[in-house]
Amino acid sequence: FLRQFPSSDIKQALDLLERVGLETLFDKRGDALSGGQKQRVGIARALMQNPKLLLVDEPTASLDPKTSRQIMRLICELCREQQLAAVINIHDVVLAQQFVDRAVGLRAGKLVFDGPPSALTEKTLTDIYGEEDWSVTTADSDDTGETTGLTIDPLKPIGQGGHP
Numbered sequence: 073f074l075r076q077f078p079s080s081d082i083k084q085a086l087d088l089l090e091r092v093g094l095e096t097l098f099d100k101r102g103d104a105l106s107g108g109q110k111q112r113v114g115i116a117r118a119l120m121q122n123p124k125l126l127l128v129d130e131p132t133a134s135l136d137p138k139t140s141r142q143i144m145r146l147i148c149e150l151c152r153e154q155q156l157a158a159v160i161n162i163h164d165v166v167l168a169q170q171f172v173d174r175a176v177g178l179r180a181g182k183l184v185f186d187g188p189p190s191a192l193t194e195k196t197l198t199d200i201y202g203e204e205d206w207s208v209t210t211a212d213s214d215d216t217g218e219t220t221g222l223t224i225d226p227l228k229p230i231g232q233g234g235h236p
Contacts, residue, residue, distance in 0.1 A: 081120075088116040092146060108139035115147065119154070126151060126158040132167060140164070144171040165189075165197065 089095050092112040097105065105113065111131055118126060128147060132140035144162075148171055151158045162168050168175055169189040177185035177192075177200040184199045185192065194206040 085116070085120060088119055089113075091150070092116050107135050108143060111135065111139075111143050112146070115143075115150065119150065123156065126156050128158055128160040128162075130161055130163070132162065132164060140167060141170075147171075165192065 086095070086098060089098050092115055094109060094112055094116070097109065102110065102113065115128075115131075118128075126147075131143050131147060135143065144167055147158060147160065150156070160168075160172065162172075169192065172189055175185060175187065175189040175192060176183070177196065179200050185196050197206045198204065
C-alpha cells in the first residue's frame, strides 16, 4: 500500500530485471513496454515468487519470430540456472521442437502424445490438432545445426498449406 518493500525484495527484483535484460527499464510503466518486454517482466515476476514449478502459458503469443526464440531461450536458461522445472503451454510446434525436452499432446482432454519433440510426426500432429498439411512448415537448420526459421511454401494457395 505504501510501496515500502524490504530491501532484499528490491534487490531480487532488480537482479531479475537485469537477468531478463530490462535493467534500464525498471522505472517504466507496463503500458509503455513492447510485447517482448512485457513477457520478460512476466517471467521476472513469476521468478520473484521463488516457485518450485514454473507454469508458462503461451509465452510467445503475439511476438515476432526473433523475439519468440529469445523468450523461449531465456525461459530455458533461467530454468537450468535455477534448477526449475517448467510446464510450457505452446502451440508453435517448431519452437517446441527447438526448445523443449519433452512434448505432451492433448486432444479433448485425452493424452495423444508424450515423448521427445523430435518424435512428433505428421500423423501425431493431425491426431492432436486435426487434419492439416504438416509437411509444409518445418524447421530449417543452418550449418551449425541451429534452427534458423521456417520453410513455408508461399506458392501454395491458402487452405492448401500456403501462407494464411
